[in-house]
Amino acid sequence: MSFPKKPGSKALDVLQNLPRISLANLRPEPGAKKTAPRRGRGQHGGNRSGRGHKGQRQRGNRPRLGFEGGQTPFYLAIPKYGFNEGHSRRPQYQPLSLKRLQYLIDLGRVDTTQPIDLTQLVNARGVTIQPLKRDYGVQLVDEGEDIFAAKIHIEVQRASEGAIAAIERNGGVITTSFYDPISLGIVIKPVPFFLRGQPIPKRMLPGQDMVPYYTDAGNRGYLADCEKIQQARLALAQKYGYILPDISKDELYHMLSMRKDVRQIFFGLAPGWVVNMSEKKILKPTDEKLLKYYSS
Amino acid sequence: MAAPVLCGRTAVLCRTLRGISSSNPCGLLLQTASYNPRPLRLNLSDPYIPDKESDETPAWQKTARYDGKLYGRYGSASGVDPASLWPSHEQLDRVVAEEREWQPTLEEMLRNIELKEKEEAEKRQAKERLIAANMAKMPKMVADWRREKRETKQKLKEDKARREQLLEEARVRFGYALDPRSPKFLEMVAEVEKEEKKKKKLMKRRLKDEQTAAPVTTPADVS
Numbered sequence: 001m002s003f004p005k006k007p008g009s010k011a012l013d014v015l016q017n018l019p020r021i022s023l024a025n026l027r028p029e030p031g032a033k034k035t036a037p038r039r040g041r042g043q044h045g046g047n048r049s050g051r052g053h054k055g056q057r058q059r060g061n062r063p064r065l066g067f068e069g070g071q072t073p074f075y076l077a078i079p080k081y082g083f084n085e086g087h088s089r090r091p092q093y094q095p096l097s098l099k100r101l102q103y104l105i106d107l108g109r110v111d112t113t114q115p116i117d118l119t120q121l122v123n124a125r126g127v128t129i130q131p132l133k134r135d136y137g138v139q140l141v142d143e144g145e146d147i148f149a150a151k152i153h154i155e156v157q158r159a160s161e162g163a164i165a166a167i168e169r170n171g172g173v174i175t176t177s178f179y180d181p182i183s184l185g186i187v188i189k190p191v192p193f194f195l196r197g198q199p200i201p202k203r204m205l206p207g208q209d210m211v212p213y214y215t216d217a218g219n220r221g222y223l224a225d226c227e228k229i230q231q232a233r234l235a236l237a238q239k240y241g242y243i244l245p246d247i248s249k250d251e252l253y254h255m256l257s258m259r260k261d262v263r264q265i266f267f268g269l270a271p272g273w274v275v276n277m278s279e280k281k282i283l284k285p286t287d288e289k290l291l292k293y294y295s296s
Numbered sequence: 297m298a299a300p301v302l303c304g305r306t307a308v309l310c311r312t313l314r315g316i317s318s319s320n321p322c323g324l325l326l327q328t329a330s331y332n333p334r335p336l337r338l339n340l341s342d343p344y345i346p347d348k349e350s351d352e353t354p355a356w357q358k359t360a361r362y363d364g365k366l367y368g369r370y371g372s373a374s375g376v377d378p379a380s381l382w383p384s385h386e387q388l389d390r391v392v393a394e395e396r397e398w399q400p401t402l403e404e405m406l407r408n409i410e411l412k413e414k415e416e417a418e419k420r421q422a423k424e425r426l427i428a429a430n431m432a433k434m435p436k437m438v439a440d441w442r443r444e445k446r447e448t449k450q451k452l453k454e455d456k457a458r459r460e461q462l463l464e465e466a467r468v469r470f471g472y473a474l475d476p477r478s479p480k481f482l483e484m485v486a487e488v489e490k491e492e493k494k495k496k497k498l499m500k501r502r503l504k505d506e507q508t509a510a511p512v513t514t515p516a517d518v519s
Contacts, residue, residue: 107329108327108328108329108330109328109329109330109331111328123330123331124330124331125331191333191334191336194368195365195368195369196364196365196368197363197364197365197366197367197368197369197376197381198364198368198381199381199382204399205399205401205402205405208400208405208408208409211402211405211406211409212409215406223402272382274367274378274381274382276367276368276371277336277338277368278338278340278369278370278371278373279371279372281371283378283381285382287382289385289388290382290383290388293388293391293392
């Protein structure tokens, strides 16, 4: 060219002048797609087409899975025992491994400068929760605790001890809290809830079976004492062999110490408020009875 | 319709992102990738607000719940009184009563849990106490049982020996092996028993005499 060009800008120019990527410009890498062999064609695929010689196999008349030719099959001979009794009534928690959480953080899908809530995880499409299928939230699983290295403030519904240790080792804060099914539906899809025009309900307390779990400091339950949680943090650090970083000296201490109230569903929104999306307004009740109910 | 490249909500998001990255002291670009929020097609320019008086509007569009949805979508343009979004006093009373019945307070639940745990602990301890008591009795019971067994064995042996002895005596007396069930044998047995009784009586009397004689003589000696 006549005029001098900036060094290293040829690639950028090429990139800028190339046409837009579309399906017409894309093609798989040679050798990536291997066509599957077709049955019933050619010397090897033809003749009996991989079905064998005569009988039920070739004629496609084999009996159902588990049938043992008339002998009482295994799945009927073994007597029943209540392993699966009431399985459809048991609460389920979608697992979230630390490996996946680190992946989401690395890709920037989850913002670590703000508290990570179930809403944030669902927005980042990190987990999929189905409240109608007896899902009660998300549980943190220790897979990937050795590679986890992010300081976060996370709130889940259940967490294993290894996961708690991994998060606290990196200077983060973890809390386990309970969302009843209605609150869960609201938390995972806040916008459709706001469009319903209903006041934000208060979160219900866990059932009697789950109260021991959420009042235990070892599980970092949201109903537990703060001092006991601090002691549990120290104990866990001793157990797993790491030095507990001091959060109060952290620059993000204010964010890490943010905690939701027991009855609160969203940060910054109290129960009883109505959020209007079209006018971007929040309406708060003024009646004392309502205020008393929503703050109880 | 010429849709803007960045709809309102994504623009806000980008502004906040830029704000965060500019406030970042390290100087590293905070790369964040988020899913664009779904476009909220509220249809504010052409809202459908059903006519409450008309008979043609279906019944479900005249309910309070639908009013809430109208307000949620259109805001004050829907003409719905926002005060109706909250429960009335009667509804609130009902809700409070229901909650009082079905949702116990945290203190109540903790108390119930404590009670249950105490009960379970009490049951367990009672069982353990019972087991401990029974285990403490075990050596004695074992010794008793062993003694019983020994005694029965011994008795059997003795009986057998006695029977053999009697048979021998009968044989000696009558000269041939006598059947133990025959009357002769039984007579002989009765005789032998009588003799033994007499001997025992004599022994008892002798012992008594010795005892009475012994204390009489000793005080006499002393005095």
